[in-house]
Amino acid sequence: MSRGLGIPVKLLHEGSGHVVTVELKSGELYRGSMIECEDNWNCQLDNITFTAKDGKVSQHEHVFIRDLWSYQTC
DSSP: OOOOOOHHHHHHTTTTSEEEEEEEETTTTEEEEEEETTHHHHEEEEEEEEEEETTEEEEEEEEEESSSSGGGGG
């Protein structure tokens, strides 16, 4: 008997193509357009605004966040 994707993974996939904010356990924030996500919670974001724990803000063109499940999503 095969199991389908759970609701959290389906919601993650719904975020593709939308601007999302990802907060890491360390307190760092990534905000940008989610271009792709995988069932294992890896995701790719474009046009990123990154906010470090100390509040310093920087811009990035593209980031890959591995194992998003271990992070908090907003």
